[in-house]
Amino acid sequence: MRRREFAVLIGPSLLVMLGLLVFPLIRTVQWSFQQVSYGSPGVFVGLSNYTQALSDPRFGRAVFFTLLLTGIVTALILLVGYLVAVGVNGLGRLRPYVLGSMLVAYVLPGVVGAVSFSWLFDSNFGGVLNLVIERLTGQEFLWFTDTWPNRVMIIAHTVWHLLPFSVLMILAGLQGVPKELREAATIDGASAWKMHLYVIIPTMRGIVGFVCLITIMDVLRTFDSLIPLSPQADAIGNESIMFYVFDNAFRDGSQRLGLGSAVNVLSIVIILICLFPFIRDLLKEAKAKA
Amino acid sequence: MSSATDTVTPPPSRLRAAGHPAQRRRRRRRNPTAVVLLLALAVLMLSPFIWTALSVTKPTDVAFANPPVLGGYTPTFQAFKDLWETTYFAQYLVNTAVVAIISTVIALVLGVPAAYALSRFPGYVSAILLLLALVFRSLPRFSVVLPMYEISKSLGIYDTNFALAAALVAINQPFSIWLLRNFFAEIPKELDEAAMIDGCTRFGTLRRIMIPLMRPGILTAGVFVFLFAFQEYLTALVLTDTASKTVPVFITTQLGQTLPMLQQAGAAEMLLTLPVIAISFIAQKYLVAGLSDGSVKG
Numbered sequence A: 001m002r003r004r005e006f007a008v009l010i011g012p013s014l015l016v017m018l019g020l021l022v023f024p025l026i027r028t029v030q031w032s033f034q035q036v037s038y039g040s041p042g043v044f045v046g047l048s049n050y051t052q053a054l055s056d057p058r059f060g061r062a063v064f065f066t067l068l069l070t071g072i073v074t075a076l077i078l079l080v081g082y083l084v085a086v087g088v089n090g091l092g093r094l095r096p097y098v099l100g101s102m103l104v105a106y107v108l109p110g111v112v113g114a115v116s117f118s119w120l121f122d123s124n125f126g127g128v129l130n131l132v133i134e135r136l137t138g139q140e141f142l143w144f145t146d147t148w149p150n151r152v153m154i155i156a157h158t159v160w161h162l163l164p165f166s167v168l169m170i171l172a173g174l175q176g177v178p179k180e181l182r183e184a185a186t187i188d189g190a191s192a193w194k195m196h197l198y199v200i201i202p203t204m205r206g207i208v209g210f211v212c213l214i215t216i217m218d219v220l221r222t223f224d225s226l227i228p229l230s231p232q233a234d235a236i237g238n239e240s241i242m243f244y245v246f247d248n249a250f251r252d253g254s255q256r257l258g259l260g261s262a263v264n265v266l267s268i269v270i271i272l273i274c275l276f277p278f279i280r281d282l283l284k285e286a287k288a289k290a
Numbered sequence B: 001m002s003s004a005t006d007t008v009t010p011p012p013s014r015l016r017a018a019g020h021p022a023q024r025r026r027r028r029r030r031n032p033t034a035v036v037l038l039l040a041l042a043v044l045m046l047s048p049f050i051w052t053a054l055s056v057t058k059p060t061d062v063a064f065a066n067p068p069v070l071g072g073y074t075p076t077f078q079a080f081k082d083l084w085e086t087t088y089f090a091q092y093l094v095n096t097a098v099v100a101i102i103s104t105v106i107a108l109v110l111g112v113p114a115a116y117a118l119s120r121f122p123g124y125v126s127a128i129l130l131l132l133a134l135v136f137r138s139l140p141r142f143s144v145v146l147p148m149y150e151i152s153k154s155l156g157i158y159d160t161n162f163a164l165a166a167a168l169v170a171i172n173q174p175f176s177i178w179l180l181r182n183f184f185a186e187i188p189k190e191l192d193e194a195a196m197i198d199g200c201t202r203f204g205t206l207r208r209i210m211i212p213l214m215r216p217g218i219l220t221a222g223v224f225v226f227l228f229a230f231q232e233y234l235t236a237l238v239l240t241d242t243a244s245k246t247v248p249v250f251i252t253t254q255l256g257q258t259l260p261m262l263q264q265a266g267a268a269e270m271l272l273t274l275p276v277i278a279i280s281f282i283a284q285k286y287l288v289a290g291l292s293d294g295s296v297k298g
Helices: A003-031 A048-054 A057-089 A095-107 A110-121 A129-137 A147-175 A179-187 A192-203 A205-220 A241-251 A257-289 B012-019 B021-027 B032-056 B078-086 B089-120 B124-137 B142-155 B161-186 B189-197 B202-213 B215-231 B234-239 B247-255 B259-295
Strands: none
Touching: A003 A257, A003 B089, A003 B142, A003 B161, A003 B202, A048 A257, A057 A095, A057 A147, A057 A205, A057 A241, A057 A257, A057 B032, A095 A147, A095 B032, A095 B259, A110 A129, A110 A147, A110 B032, A110 B247, A110 B259, A147 A205, A147 B032, A147 B259, A179 A192, A192 A205, A205 A257, A241 A257, A241 B142, A257 B124, A257 B142, B032 B259, B078 B089, B078 B259, B089 B161, B089 B202, B089 B215, B089 B247, B089 B259, B124 B161, B142 B161, B142 B234, B161 B215, B161 B234, B189 B202, B202 B215, B215 B259, B234 B247, B247 B259
16 A cells, blocks of 8 residues: 555544544643633643642542452453353354343443442332342441442442443454364363363453453543442542542533643553553564564 | 353264364253353343333332332333423434434544555554554543533534534544454455456545445444444533533433432433344344454454
């Protein structure tokens, strides 16, 4: 492909991304060094937004909670997603129904699913799950006002929402494992456990990595679901980083847009650190091609 | 759980038959425990909607009673009726659909040529661009959406379907390109060369050869982009006010209100859920086929 053709084909898309992603991003970086509100020019204040964010214990709690949620949810999603995908792959006529029912949780808007999910637990709205759990354990949990019960509920919701994506991806990946490879392993007397561990999972490394990556990015961004699931997020330490930004830079006017922008920049740094292994792999691949 | 394990254990003497798909399928034994567990899981995954469906068809006075009332009432569709008559739900539904459709079409028109170029241009440039796509895909939404809020206000397009659609195209562009590029990478380059020897220009090759071949891939990418646009809450929350509000934003504004309004929110959820259930049942077959055609191998 000639350079000119390449430029023409990719140009429009690149222009849109420059104008609507790169330019706003530069603005955010600018704002992070300013005392500023929407529509008015800001005043340069150096690093004070950053020091303010980093010394704010509320921000520290938000970072801790977001990383905790990301770690637990990603681990659960990879493990359960793989098991379910293998199970669904073995289904016959029932497969489209099972897969279809599971996909609903993923394709609905996150906030809508979260509202439904919260009603299952909320005694104010006649929730049924809180009653069942109360009967089974003989204990009453305050799902919306106690830190850990609330965390468990948020984790359950996030897994529920994102699991179908990983099942779908891993299921697609399973179709690509060469049959000959499985047969060869079976002939060599591999047990089911070893077959998965040494034959199937290594062939799907790319997909498992991809699922892991997307899940990490999605959980780090948690925002919508907390509105119905954790109405007192800040008070009980279950606020996500994005929620913190929203509260500071948008909800109550725009008083602290600079602080919010500084947190945005900081979270970009956190995300880049999380992505580092993937970025390194991609760069290695690029070097190999060059 | 694992059923890939009970697929086949062909004794060596019957190995010749193992290559025949029909015979292999017949020999696959299904594990009944796994089937029951998966069915239970499917019901569990649907349970929030089943529960919401029950809540919104109860009369308002028992809808949110604690402990829940499970029977002895006459189901009613009053909440749905109120939703249509007392709120601007129809308008919000149209907004949501318009934004999702426009942004899907534009995202594909921009993304397909870009992805094709990336899959064919050798070496370093493509890899770097893909890396950027990955980084942009993972940006915190607010870092681009808050500036967009200011820009759209100063351009006078705040609270329009157009502004929201444009924002969603940009935000989802990196993911669309990534997905499409992996589909294109599966199509052998020799096909391009053959077409061009036969007199096609580069653009003719894309239009006449690549796009028809890519139909399942484009469909898969289109479904994903449509769903992302349809699901988007944060961007819609920041970039819309009253005129171009979408259904997810509407539902959250109903939350802290009266019980009848809460029931209407539930009814709105149901009206949004039912088409989605239809879409996901129809789409799952194509998605698995489309994705396993190579989208995720890159």
